[in-house]
Amino acid sequence: MGSKISRVARAAAMAAAIGLAAACGGGGQPSAAPASGDPAKPVTLTFWSWVPDIQKAVDQFNASHPGVQVNLETITPGPDGGYAKMLAAVKAGNAPDVAQVGYDSLPSFLVNGALQDVTEYAQDDAAKFVGWQWQTGVFGGKVYAIPQASGPMGFYYRKDLFDKWGIAAPKTWDDFAAAAATIRKKDKNAYISTFAANQAPWLISLAQQAGQQWFSTEGDSWKVTIDNPDTRKMAAFWQKLLDDKVLKTEADLSNAWYKDLQTGGIVGWIGGSWGDAIIRGNAPETSGKWAVAPIPQWPDAPAFTSASWGGGSSSAILKGTKNPAAATEFAVWLNSDPQSVNTLLSAGYGWPSAKDTSKVTNLQKDDTVFPFYGGQNIWDVFQQSDAAVALDWRWPPVSDALYATLTDNAKAAVQGQGTLTDAFAKTQQAMVDQLKAKGLSVVTGG
Template identity: 80%
Template structure:
């Protein structure tokens, strides 16, 4: 593998020119398009691939692939997720010429990988497989009309709630955000120790998902420049809603996935959670004695919405083919099989990797009947809710090549607002100002911003 990483400023400018935040469609390259499935290797002299991932028990899926593809041998190496773990090693490996062939990369980090010259153009091997995948998930790996990754899974949002308590309080699952606020008020009146939910200022991906569902996108490009519109009317409406919930003390302010939050799930002091599809396992694992008492409903909707809208917590994850691989066709074939073959998808679901990226989930056994999950939720097939939610994620949401800074800045600003230093609307406005500076610091042009 060669060392072909570009300078940061030049790469970022090139990425903006390609239309990072307005990517669409497949295509690119002069060679005829080939299906990834056609790459099978030679059993007598198998191609060797290295795959880096952090998904627990994903080795089972890798073993299944190797058994069915004797001409390709995939070796799994487990990594730590995030910018200071596996990502740093991947980027260093690309620069040194010894990166893995395929690596798990979050949808939110793909733009950063692209501008660092770390992704291989796999358009000719992958574009015929696009129809297998949910449109918005497929688009996360498409930049400037070229394909750089295969979607793995997402975290579509829904509302987990204690149905037994809602029934006792005479409340139905909220269909709108106004319903959500009314239910929150009723809960406080019925039980002064209970809350409908918590405002998780510790979770930037959660707050971003709330903004994504509210409407207007945060990042886009105009020509060769980025436009930042975090401080927009839809986000301000969402922030104002949650500010009033905080001011009226209708939600708790403790961090979710903290010890206190887990205890509140167990006791019913937290009666609901707007979470991703993978959150099912978190609730089951930390409040096992509440089995049979929970249900899942779609995310509440904003008034006047033309159609049902949802969002995905942190986007999701992709199998990215890294720059410099000697076997792009075989690497793409593995990436496509990993998240489209029913046997593999079923294995990964059991490992808690997220919602499948494929459109047709009818042949995934664990989505049709799950003797562990369904009884916990009173016999409900909760996956029907998440399938609808994933299909309702907007196509126009794009991540910037500064997602790490976005997460840390938004979390700091939101925590300050919750503690009384300004409002949540102020927190989003401050985050916009900071992101403009971050993009400029990386050598990018930024056009006039605002909602």
């Protein structure tokens, strides 16, 4: 019993540190020399990731770093089983040196003792990365992960059909609702979008863009404010669209959804920047017919506001690595070297975390991406979107429970068991209970 209590207390203390110090800068530890391996006997690292074609970037690193060689192992996306495999590997003592971990899941990994403190190797690299993305891997002034990419939101739409129907890309959410109704009148088989109740990160991004944050700290307590006026406003908006039957309710990223993309059954999608590759890869015969517009805005927003789907992903250095310096060197290079970023951008990994993208040529001319979108430089849209992501959004050390609970509640609402507003209120109470179960002090608000 005593061992169990100590584990809970340790987890609670770590979670409290996340909440109280997540926004702190790098620590004051002395900088260490960069990793240097002997080409005759190179340091060998293992890297787990699910990004398509990331092997190309790994090969580029290996060719330019003979003293450090990286072996890539492809895994399923984190929420679909990859994270469980990582945590089990850490516990068993055979974890990879570097692994792709979402920004939203880093607090949970820290609480589970799965992250390696690499401050002494990474603290001088902060200037290479977008500030808010860098901070996602910093807890209590210590660096545990290198940011990889975010998923700033935009509106993908079939421009050929919108033009045919005389509909402009929606600038506001009211425009979006009007367009949704018009599309149903123009084509009984077409919908502007699906309501993806299966995607908690998508639902959260809509709430983030609406305004008030869900998690913060107040003194030594976590403050949970999921059931707040801005989220209720967003929920009521989508509930009306559901009630008016102008949305489809199939799961996105499903076979049925892919078919609808191909046939024009779905003519739009509020999605992250990495969604470009999803549409290109699954609806290739629609090339040249799509475009991307900024995410619609709320009329009371003081300035252009966006959000990032699930925050984004990091290259986290996992506990137990025998080569933290080399692992950090690889993670920094992978996510900041222009050649690597250029390769990953076209692979659909998201919006770069690197601050300086002037040498990332695919942002200006991409013969793979731009033709599919009628010649549009879609990265201009996502650059604006990434710059408009709220800087104060915080992820709790219970993101797995948050995702599961929100998805269940949203699916129930879509099936007529209560409303979306109810779904978010129920999720708030469940998260309060989850945090308290970790021994944390919790306050609520709205």
